[in-house]
Amino acid sequence: MRAVVLLVVCLAGLAMARRDTDDYNTNNFVAMDIKxxxxxxxxxxxxxxxxxxxxxLEDFGKNYKFEDNFDRYTKTDVVKDFLKMLKVGFLPRGEIFTLHIDRQLKEVVNMFHMLYYAKDFDTFVRTACWMRLYLNEGMFVYALTVAVRHREDCKGIILPPPYEIYPYYFVRGDVIQKAYLxxxxxxxxxxxxxxxxGIKKTDKDIYIIDENVYDKRVYLNHDDKLRYFTEDIDLNTYYYYFHVDYPFWMKDRFMDKTKTRRFELTVYMYQQILARYYLERLSNGLGRIKDLSWYKPIKKGYWPWLKLHNGIEFPVRFNNYVIARDYNLDVIRLCDEYEKIIREAIIKGYxxxxxxxxxxxxxxxxxxLGKLIYGNIEKVDVDKTYVDSYRYLLIVMKAAIGLNTFYSDKYFVVPTILDxxxxxxxxxVFYMLQKRIIDLVCLYKLRLPSYTKExxxxxxxxxxxxxxDKLVTYFDDYLxxxxxxxxxxxxxxxxTRSDMKFFVRKRRLNHQPFKVTFDILSDKSVDCVVRIFLGPKKDHMGRLIDININRLNFVELDTFLYKLTTGKNTIVRNSYDMHNLVRDRIMTRDLWKKVESITDMRDFFIKDLRNYHTGFPTRLLLPKGFVGGMHMMLYVIVTPLKLVDNVDLNVLDVNRKDFVYDFRSTVLLDKMPLGFPFDRRxxxxxxxTPNMKFVDVTIFHKKQTCDMKTRWNRYVLKNYNLVDRTPIESDTYFVDTDLNMKVDRNRNLFDI
Structure with missing residues (x-):
């Protein structure tokens, strides 16, 4: 009898243990909190x-089988399509991924669908673990990034910056080569x-390698003066995250309800980047952005100096590059026809x-119009799970200028910088392309009447x-x-960690904090929208610019909603608190430690991670300007709030308990068009009118030498432009010491 009882107890214990194990395997991810x-x-x-x-995570991926888990996805057709593509073969690991190859676009969108349609976070993670093990790294990062930004159960998750996930896109090839050595x-x-x-080792075993932005070995023309701006890691991250939030291939049904006016915002983002780039050109004595013609050479070349993980380098486009060649005439013809169709549609009105x-x-x-240019019009009565591998205008144009990715190898491709x-x-040339496209938008806006006095x-x-306040810019250093x-x-x-840590030291544009203070007189209590713009006053030749030519050169510094009271209202806006700006992103290694040690992720999100994925870098709010001062105009306008229907104003409340997502643009709550009032002739x-004001401002550039603790003792950090004038003593250049000598750790080392 005792034996029977003991057997029953043992069986019950085994059953409970089995149940606990099953619960762990199936529910552990679902029960996870945001941390x-x-x-x-x-x-x-x-x-x-x-x-x-x-x-x-490796075990979860290896033990997961899609064939046995169809019911864990809300759309089984997506799983069937994925398994079919898997039999044919995805892009192999180690190869370069680009969205501009039809085959790769279909594959990565299918991967996104698998992650997006997972019924719960547990299925999502197991699917991601499997993809991490077996599919292409670039595709995995892209699909996971887009899925995290669009899944409801991923709200509040902070993604590592793209420049830390894959530094090859952001760090020069010679710097990475030094790290490998x-x-x-x-x-x-x-x-x-x-x-x-330009190499420094600290007491914490961190190797800092200098990236000299003034190195002229790959300079091809005067546009290379702007590398500090165009190659800024935060600016490129802003553009990448915008694409992640609004991918051209994504159907509207995937979009969050707060992401309204999607294509209008896309057009406006490109126009604003174009205007900001023009201000930087003026700061360096360069003129307007040249027009792009398919049948004339591109005078200004570009040498990226970037090498990818598989040894492939981004190709160089030398000066006077001829676009129209025998092998891409059909692509250029397609560009012309596509532009002609859109232009004729604008002129006809439909x-x-x-x-x-x-x-x-x-x-x-x-x-x-935004859909015609930057997206596609969804077909009628077509299965919505089907992914159209279409080309939109910008991609076709990139194909004509780049290596023509229309005709790529099955797997192997060398993408250009534009891809x-x-x-x-x-x-x-990216800005020349955008100017050509924005010209179509300007043509459409000419059909609309100018704004009246009312x-x-x-x-x-x-x-x-x-x-x-006085506007002062300068260059500082960033690790x-x-x-x-x-x-x-x-x-x-x-x-699971590297014993050697490598930092690259970059030179970047910054500005001193400033405030904009304005007094508004009102005879009533009313809700309003305040818009602040910054634009040029003169062109590169010192000539005043006509307002109708200049209106598209104004950059939106700040927009916010405000409740005016009767009488005088004094509003102070700090440069760091202006709308949708992001400060320096925390390093992922520090974020990891912080997340492990804190208890309230929401508080951390609000205080330190505001606009982490959506924000424009606050450092680049102002153009560089001149040492003696660059004359600009600040424009402020106050208009009544015309609230969009069925909008939740709580999205602006930063103290909400469920505040775990970013809101990209305040003016999307207002019915007026983006860029108002400069968007029309x-x-x-x-x-x-009395509710607007132009103010003359001057931007000064302050030349500074490096004042960081990690300063080297030579010109490499003190003043980059002294390279040509600094003599190199023979006893420091030619050495008879073996490079493999041991390091004296106490010599010339600083703690960062």
Whole structure:
């Protein structure tokens, strides 16, 4: 009898143990809080070029079978399509991924659908673990990034910056090469050569390698003066994250309800980047952005100096590059025809696509035009799970200028700078392309009437005074973590971390904090929208610019909602608190430690991570300006709030308990078009009203030498432009010391 009882107890114990194990295997991810989910995503994106280092996640991926889990996805057709593509073969690991190849676009969108349609977070993570093990690294990072930004159960998760996930897109090839040499030599340095090559080792075993932005070896023309701006890692991150939030291939049904006016916002973002680039050109004595013609050579070339993880370098486009060649005439013809169709549609006022007649005559039709240029019109009565591998106008144009990715190899491709969203802003021809496209938008806006006095006037409201602090810009230094660019040893893989840390030191534009103070007189209590713009006053030749030519050169500094009270209202806006700006992003290694140690992720999100994925870098709010001062104009306008229907104003409340998402643009709550009032042709006689004000401002550039603790003792950090004038003493250049000498750790080292 005792034996029977003992057997029953043992069986019951085994059953309970089995149930506990099953619960762990099936529900552990679902029960996770935001902090635990954050750590899982960080692990999946850590050293993506390496094998997955975390045993638990590796086991989840290896033991997961899609064939047995159809019911764990809301759309089984997506799983069937994925398995079909899997049999044919995805892009192999180690190869370069770009969205501009039809085959690769279909594959990565299918991967996104698998992640997006997972019924719960547990299925989502297991699917991601499987993809991390077996599919292409670039595709995995892209699909996971887009899925995290669009899944409801991922709200509040912070993604590592793209420049830390894959530094090859952001760090020059020679810098990464130095990091590899240091890794191969196990950190052994010749101290006499460290200053010359810009290498520093700290007491914390961090190797800092200098990226000299003024290195002229790859300069091809005067546009290379702007590399500090076009190659800025935060600016390129802003553009990449915008694409992640609004991918051209994504159907509207995937979009969050707060992401309204999608294509109008896309057009406006490109126009604003174009205007900001023009201000930087003026700061360097360069003229307007040249027009792009398919049948004339591109005078300005570009040498990226970027090398990818598989050894392939981004191709160089030399000066006077001829676009029209025998092998791409059909692509150029397609560009011409596509532009002609859009231009004729704008002139006629409508277009017919797939049996639909779409109007292009009203203000709200901006969304239709944006779809024609930057997206596609969804077909009628077509299975919505089907992914159209279409080309939109900008991609076709990139194909004509780049290596013509229309006709790529099945797997192997050498993308150009334009083919990657993390790097596209680097190339001067990108802005020429955008100017050509924005010209189509300007043509559409010419169909719309100019704003009347009634549209602009705010009865009973007057801007009495505007004061702006002194505007000063300067260059400072930034340490970027590029450890993920260097492969790990077997021992490091077991420890899941690198013993050697590599930072790259970049030179970047910044400005001193400033405030804009303005007094508004009102005869009533009313809700309003305040818009602040910054624009040029003169062109590069010192000539005043006509307002109708100049209106598209104004950059929106700030927009916000405000409740005016009767009488005088004094509003102070700090440069750091202006709308949708992001400060320096926290390093992922520090974020990891912070997440592990804190208890309230929401409080951390609000205080330190505001606008983390959506924000424009606050450092680049102002153009560089001149040492003696660059004359600009600040424009402030106050208009009544015309609230969009069915909008939740709580999105502006930063103290909400569920505040875990970003809101990209305040003015999307207002019915007026983005860019108002500069978006339409200005009728000068009816334009100026008491509720707006132009103010002259001057931007000064302050030349500074490096004042960081990690300063080298030579010109490499003190003043880059002294390279040509600094003599190199023979006893520091030619050395008879073995480079593999051991390092004296107490010599010339500083703690960062």
């Amino acid at each position: 635990q989910r954050q750590l899982v995503i960080l692990k999946l994106l850590n050293h993506v070029m390496e094998p997955l280092m975390y045993k638990d 240091l890794k191969m030599k196990k950190g052994l340095l010749d101290l006499k050569l460290c200053d010359f090559y 277009i017919e696509i797939n049996g639909l007649r779409l109007e292009l005559t009203k203000t709200d039709d901006m969304e239709v 990657t969203y993390q790097t596209a802003l680097r190339d001067p 549209d602009l006037y705010f009865p009973g409201v007057k801007i009495d005074n505007v004061n702006v 970027m973590d590029m450890t993920n660019a260097v492969y790990l040893t077997e021992d490091e893989l077991k420890k 200005i009728d000068v006689g009816n334009f100026f």
